[in-house]
Amino acid sequence: MSKDSFYTPKILADKLIGYVNKLEIKEVVDFCVGDGELLRAAESRWPGVKCFGTDISDIAVHTTISKHHKWKLSTLDFLDRSAKKKDKIFKTNKKFQLVLLNPPFSCFGAETNEIYLGEEKFLASTAMTFLTEALTHLKADGCLYAILPSSVAYAQKDEKLWNALEKQYNLCILEESSVRYFKGCSPRIILVSLNDFQQNSKYRNIPRISLDLNKVSVFRGKISMNLIPKEIGDYFMIHSTNIRNHRLTGLSIKPKNHLAEVTGPAILIPRVGNPNSTKICLIEKSETYVLSDCVMAIKFEDIREAKILFRYLQDNWQMVADLYTGTGARYITVEKLKQFLNLDLLDFNYPSSLAI
Numbered sequence: 524m525s526k527d528s529f530y531t532p533k534i535l536a537d538k539l540i541g542y543v544n545k546l547e548i549k550e551v552v553d554f555c556v557g558d559g560e561l562l563r564a565a566e567s568r569w570p571g572v573k574c575f576g577t578d579i580s581d582i583a584v585h586t587t588i589s590k591h592h593k594w595k596l597s598t599l600d601f602l603d604r605s606a607k608k609k610d611k612i613f614k615t616n617k618k619f620q621l622v623l624l625n626p627p628f629s630c631f632g633a634e635t636n637e638i639y640l641g642e643e644k645f646l647a648s649t650a651m652t653f654l655t656e657a658l659t660h661l662k663a664d665g666c667l668y669a670i671l672p673s674s675v676a677y678a679q680k681d682e683k684l685w686n687a688l689e690k691q692y693n694l695c696i697l698e699e700s701s702v703r704y705f706k707g708c709s710p711r712i713i714l715v716s717l718n719d720f721q722q723n724s725k726y727r728n729i730p731r732i733s734l735d736l737n738k739v740s741v742f743r744g745k746i747s748m749n750l751i752p753k754e755i756g757d758y759f760m761i762h763s764t765n766i767r768n769h770r771l772t773g774l775s776i777k778p779k780n781h782l783a784e785v786t787g788p789a790i791l792i793p794r795v796g797n798p799n800s801t802k803i804c805l806i807e808k809s810e811t812y813v814l815s816d817c818v819m820a821i822k823f824e825d826i827r828e829a830k831i832l833f834r835y836l837q838d839n840w841q842m843v844a845d846l847y848t849g850t851g852a853r854y855i856t857v858e859k860l861k862q863f864l865n866l867d868l869l870d871f872n873y874p875s876s877l878a879i
Contacts, residue, residue, distance in 0.1 A: 536564035626653030666719035695724035744814025745783035763793035798844035
């Protein structure tokens with residue numbers, strides 16, 4: 524399971540706390556405490572509140588508790604129930620009046636988790652799994668406020684669990700923001716409340732996206748331009764300079780490297796260079812090429828979905844361009860592109876007509 528380390532900025536922590544309706548809070552907990560910003564925001568609003576927290580990072584826990592000696596913090600994997608049974612915070616089956624949460628966001632492709640809500644089992648993203656598990660430590664009259672990637676409100680992966688939480692816990696979207704709050708990470712986020720029946724969701728009838736990202740793969744080419752294989756293969760090689768105006772041009776060599784092969788449908792995008800919306804292209808299902816290490820591929824099973832994503836990237840190019848970093852030649856990584864697909868694409872519902 525992927526674990527993020529993007530700590531909550533103060534402005535976002537204060538914003539989340541500002542939505543909490545309760546006038547008096549005696550105890551608060553954060554199960555992904557990180558550097559403690561959510562708990563500090565709670566202390567600022569309710570002086571004297573007792574603060575509890577856990578984090579999977581031993582460094583984060585020790586660093587945070589060195590600054591807040593009165594807080595009760597533990598190092599553990601919050602989703603490991605056997606570990607929680609032995610922990611000082613959970614061994615008495617303690618419940619909390621207020622839960623604050625900024626859970627790990629990343630969960631790309633087929634990676635899902637099993638989680639129970641009551642007796643019913645669901646498959647869910649990492650963020651929704653943390654959210655649901657946190658509810659088991661909430662008092663009956665308590666409430667939970669969280670920062671989540673907006674993808675959980677739109678992705679098919681979380682639809683059944685989301686609907687169940689809406690019904691049982693009055694899951695409400697309080698705010699949706701396109702502001703990039705997390706340095707080095709680019710998800711759109713939503714602020715949500717659960718079990719606070721004084722809240723009303725600001726969004727209704729959210730359309731779920733039709734793309735099945737479980738069947739999408741992202742990979743980088745394998746051929747270095749300084750070490751092009753001399754053995755001749757069956758397919759032309761694509762370098763970043765061969766992608767122009769959404770087309771492949773100047774293809775001339777066929778180096779043999781099976782690990783560098785890609786067969787469509789796929790979207791090709793340069794890994795390095797100044798990002799330009801005309802320097803991405805789509806290859807059809809019947810086409811096979813080998814890729815240089817300066818080209819990345821987003822591989823689909825369905826050409827229709829590849830065309831939908833291609834159109835989306837064109838219409839939102841600036842968000843793609845922002846993924847390229849570097850003081851010299853700008854570049855993008857496979858992990859950053861995966862993160863973008865998981866956290867940003869999922870909150871758009873592009874109609875299938877765009878694939879034509």
